[in-house]
Amino acid sequence: MSLEILKEKVGYHVIKQLLEGKPPEFELKVRSAKNAIYDEQQRILLLGDMTQKRRFNNLGELRAFSQMILIARAIYEAKKEIGYTTQRDIYYNALETIKGTNIDTLKDQKESNAIITDLEVYTGLLREEMGVIAEERGVVAGKLKLRGYSRGEEQIVDCEKGLTGQLIPANIHEVEIFDLDAELVLVVEKGGIFKSLRELMIDRKLNCILVSGHGQPDRASRRLVHRLNKEFGLPVYILTDCDPWGFRIFSVYKIGSRNLAFESIKLATPDAKFIGVYPSDIEKLKFDRGIIQATPRDIRTAQMLMKLPWFSDKRWQEELSLFIREKKKVEINILSQKGFRYLADEYIPNRIKEFQ
Amino acid sequence: MSLEILKEKVGYHVIKQLLEGKPPEFELKVRSAKNAIYDEQQRILLLGDMTQKRRFNNLGELRAFSQMILIARAIYEAKKEIGYTTQRDIYYNALETIKGTNIDTLKDQKESNAIITDLEVYTGLLREEMGVIAEERGVVAGKLKLRGYSRGEEQIVDCEKGLTGQLIPANIHEVEIFDLDAELVLVVEKGGIFKSLRELMIDRKLNCILVSGHGQPDRASRRLVHRLNKEFGLPVYILTDCDPWGFRIFSVYKIGSRNLAFESIKLATPDAKFIGVYPSDIEKLKFDRGIIQATPRDIRTAQMLMKLPWFSDKRWQEELSLFIREKKKVEINILSQKGFRYLADEYIPNRIKEFQ
Known part of the structure; x- marks a missing residue:
């Protein structure tokens, strides 16, 4: 189920836009502290309505756009292949130097962790539902x-x-x-x-x-x-x-x-x-x-x-x-x-x- | 069993010396890095033969001498009363301001932890055997x-x-x-x-x-x-x-x-x-x-x-x-x-x- 959502909202979503001749993009809620709002009714912190785009044909957004696909792919493969993985394994797996350049796909694990959280916000899935788990402490x-x-x-x-x-x-x-x-x-x-x-x-x-x-x-x-x-x-x-x-x-x-x-x-x-x-x-x-x-x-x-x-x-x-x-x-x-x-x-x- | 050893080696030991008219003292192995020796035969780090005294009637040793009794008492009571305790609880329990002075029995938890380790060396008991346990991690x-x-x-x-x-x-x-x-x-x-x-x-x-x-x-x-x-x-x-x-x-x-x-x-x-x-x-x-x-x-x-x-x-x-x-x-x-x-x-x- 969660694999389907990931495939649908990341992979198919991009393909669909391409087939329609549109430059692909993702739209997701901004998850900075600025967009965290205390909901008086429910008495919890919630995300507000601010959204941001990650567009392929925008130089400032291209990096995050590509990282979302790259990380989604790593999560998808790990979940499909062995069921579970960790944020750290995802980082190493998705880390590549782009051919013909000296540009790395990820600067450090902070960057991939942030993208994993973006994918949670974007898909509505908890990272645990995507098979990305942490060691237990509680x-x-x-x-x-x-x-x-x-x-x-x-x-x-x-x-x-x-x-x-x-x-x-x-x-x-x-x-x-x-x-x-x-x-x-x-x-x-x-x-x-x-x-x-x-x-x-x-x-x-x-x-x-x-x-x-x-x-x-x-x-x-x-x-x-x-x-x-x-x-x-x-x-x-x-x-x-x-x-x-x-x-x-x-x-x-x-x-x-x-x-x-x-x-x-x-x-x-x-x-x-x-x-x-x-x-x-x-x-x-x-x-x-x-x-x-x-x-x-x-x-x-x-x-x-x-x-x-x-x-x-x-x-x-x-x-x-x-x-x-x-x-x-x-x-x-x-x-x-x-x-x-x-x-x-x-x-x-x-x-x-x-x-x- | 472990309670008996604690009573014997700390409490009775002091009383015995007092009854014999001797100023009480403890003698224990020095457990500094200097006295940690690599045993070629057993291939492990062991304590060497250096020992130190904790004497009641020596101003430089009195503090550690008293702390050993104080901490041993706290450990004994905790073990007897509820079976288990933590190093932190021992610290707080044994922490007192000595009557009529502004001297605290313990400076900080480092000091009581060190004395707990001294008591392990002195009694030959692991602290866990004395009921002083840590939260599990492994x-x-x-x-x-x-x-x-x-x-x-x-x-x-x-x-x-x-x-x-x-x-x-x-x-x-x-x-x-x-x-x-x-x-x-x-x-x-x-x-x-x-x-x-x-x-x-x-x-x-x-x-x-x-x-x-x-x-x-x-x-x-x-x-x-x-x-x-x-x-x-x-x-x-x-x-x-x-x-x-x-x-x-x-x-x-x-x-x-x-x-x-x-x-x-x-x-x-x-x-x-x-x-x-x-x-x-x-x-x-x-x-x-x-x-x-x-x-x-x-x-x-x-x-x-x-x-x-x-x-x-x-x-x-x-x-x-x-x-x-x-x-x-x-x-x-x-x-x-x-x-x-x-x-x-x-x-x-x-x-x-x-x-x-």
Whole structure:
């Protein structure tokens, strides 16, 4: 199916224009930050209406025009031949020196990655649907099972079992989620925290699905959280460090990111709630050791976050103001000063209750 | 068991000395690079005989002496109370301002990490055996199963199954490996390469166990490879990028690392073979696109590697000389220029055959 779309929208499209005697061109939405618009209704970042052309008979657009065909061909062949490939393999495969010139088809992998993203926007396919996959980073634990295909066979993954969390497969978009029995999704920023909470069986105690994207989440982790919220109606609670990096991670799960705005609709979870660590926790929980001084850059980032529409509610404005005033960062792990069980037994359940 | 050793060698040890009227002290092996010695017989890096004291009644040693007790206590409590913890949680838990002073027990997490490593050297326990675990990064696929305990239950992991590779559990040292049916271990540097090779079922085609540590391998990945070699007699072949970083990764699997020399005996695989990518492959395979210029630092690193005893054989000396002369780096992924199946169908099987 995705191969058909790729063939149709790239190959046939060009041939058709040529047969009609027109110089071939592609038209696609501009995916720069300028064209990323916060949709108040859906409460996610979306691409606006600005479009751009890639014309064969325009010297300024020829390079990008050719790269789209070249990369589409490499993706098509990889998907057809072995089913999966990586952005890096696509780069090397499509890299050529044009005969009779010293011009390379690609300057570096950044250029081919950008074209792969262009092809996503242009075809409406996720790159994973085109077989371009990344190594997995996110993990999940709790009462749910995954059914999908890998190595030519049906595979079932029981996320309650195992010696570790289960990796969230890169092709989560085509995986069936079943046998789910949970009331909420608990997302934690850090792998270490995930691991302790999993061992403490917080998924059973809070009847939750536990997820970590190991820092800035990959697309598969965001897609899983999105699906658990959309398809199963589970509320989503997110725990990060108390610093701008943590606030951003929350923001990416909730709203999407500016440079991948075209995917928000498949990846974002606008109803996700932030359960801390809050700037106000520092005083409330009387932490005096292990507090990190915020840098001027942290403060500037927090000031920028305050202006974003999805941080406009009173609670966030107060917390961000406090952060800017006090200039104090803390990590989730600071809670271990209250005892190794405090996070699982007190902090998380209490914070979730505040939202219920 | 590990808790007993910790109690015995730290707590009781100090009390005993006090009861005997002696000022308490710890004596442990120095674990600096200076005391890391290449053992020609065992062909791994080991700690030499240099020792150091940590004495209570010596102003220069008092800080480290106290930190050892403080960290040991935090590890003991975490292990007893919840079974597992992380280095970061230990840092926060042991961080205190000493009463009546403005002196913190720890400057930063580097200091507590160093003490955790000291405790490993001092007690002879791996930190994982003391319950101090890291999030998992390495992955494995192939015909083997793992049996261990997690979440208070026996867990069995079938590494032939799943939608992704199976994470190599941090507590691999206490996991039983069974139902193994393979002739060799294939270690690849990169997660992306692991993922494609797994989908192509190279484990079935070459009857191998496929492992990736995602770059510089964590201890669990090295320990698994070590065990597959030692306990099951499987030869180990390692595939990395053709650059000093890749050569180092090979070296760490094979010999161990200088700053963790005390663990080599449990983690290193001296018989591991390097199957490329070789500097000589660049010319042999006629790559002319996608070659990266080596930096002066790369060249200096290669010159340093040439002096190491475990790179002293003719083949390595020739390859490293060639690298220094030609100043060319390539990534494994460049092989996709020969077709997306070339790595799995030609390069790897042929290179392994050269060693058989």
